[in-house]
Amino acid sequence: MDWRTLIASQPALARIPPQLRILAERREIDAGETLFRIGDRVQSVFSVISGEVRLIRRDRNGTEVILQRSHGGFFAEASLGNKTYHCDVVATKKGAVLRFPAKAFRAALDEDANFRDAWMTHLAREVRKLRAQCERLSLHNAADRIVHYIESEGTNGAITLNQSRKDWATELGLTHEALYRALRRLQADGTLYIDGDLVAIAQTN
Amino acid sequence: MDWRTLIASQPALARIPPQLRILAERREIDAGETLFRIGDRVQSVFSVISGEVRLIRRDRNGTEVILQRSHGGFFAEASLGNKTYHCDVVATKKGAVLRFPAKAFRAALDEDANFRDAWMTHLAREVRKLRAQCERLSLHNAADRIVHYIESEGTNGAITLNQSRKDWATELGLTHEALYRALRRLQADGTLYIDGDLVAIAQTN
């Protein structure tokens, strides 16, 4: 993800005040690297520049549970109000993150009304986005989830995917096979128009 | 829910500054009453005192999807940054809500650092909760969702349900029949201990 796309997807990044921005450190991460673990003190706020990180937790059986996948922008923002992290964070791809000292981040939120506004907007947007996803995952079949996704994440009934279909399938709560087949069906029966990464809902005139 | 419990579950309520608190209006609501609809202008911030409200949306088939259930504390907080609501809100039980003028609410957030802090913590908590639900809905079978629910919403592997099983099923993204059967199976094979509204994960010593 380039810087422009990153800013566009995370307006709060653009409104970081200068005194906080100069404190940011870029950190390269390798696939498999752990950024922090459950119980670690929250001393930093992170933002993904490239690659992918995952917030994970293990249940009592040791099964891994993914809490959040982030390809760009802040992650574990919800931990800013906490003393310690409530999940592990590992990188799944080689990439880079931006690290802001938590103390300075809080201070900036306190002093800069503009930045604070952007941050609260960011949190509110995150809430809405998550609610939309919950709504989507509550749908009982693949076709409905796909259409819902295009309608809520795309524009005018069309979307240009910025991820592999396999990843899209995971986001939709489906196996990749199920997604492929559903797309095929929807294309065959004329519900969807598909061309590479462009997926559009066909107009029923 | 009494006032003490309410405050405990919603620290932001306790930190509402006096000048905002005196502007609050109590409003009685009946079961089935609609507080606002999609597209209505956001002119108030609400908090549940007693009873229950739901944020709902209907898909193209008319199936109801619950976006949020609130038994106490703020709801539709994410709309504070918006001009209009993105969902319907209806009361499912007789009760009461507290209404704050949105403008005064925003002003209070701007002026009172203590209140603002509580509010951001509140938003962050909501984000964490939603992430957990998305994660749960991504699980491909009923048993896993049930266990995940108890582990993330309950305490020490046990939970006392505060809703009907039918409603619980909806929250888990299942039909009620599927939930009943899954509970039965889990009880039969010794995974769960169930007694009325108490559902606990049996200890494997």
Place this chain on the structure above:
DNA sequence: CGTACTTTTGAATCGCATCAAATCTGGTGG
């Protein structure tokens, strides 16, 4: 008491997960 809703069970069906395997693709190094 009667009504509406929840809880519970049954049977049939369908869609998705799962396992398997064959292509296709982009990227890497020789």
Place this chain on the structure above:
DNA sequence: CCACCAGATTTGATGCGATTCAAAAGTACG
């Protein structure tokens, strides 16, 4: 520039589990 490899894409076959439709029993409430 080609060979190669890892991962993504695609198709197939199978079984299971959830949905769906149906209906009975239980429960709350006025």
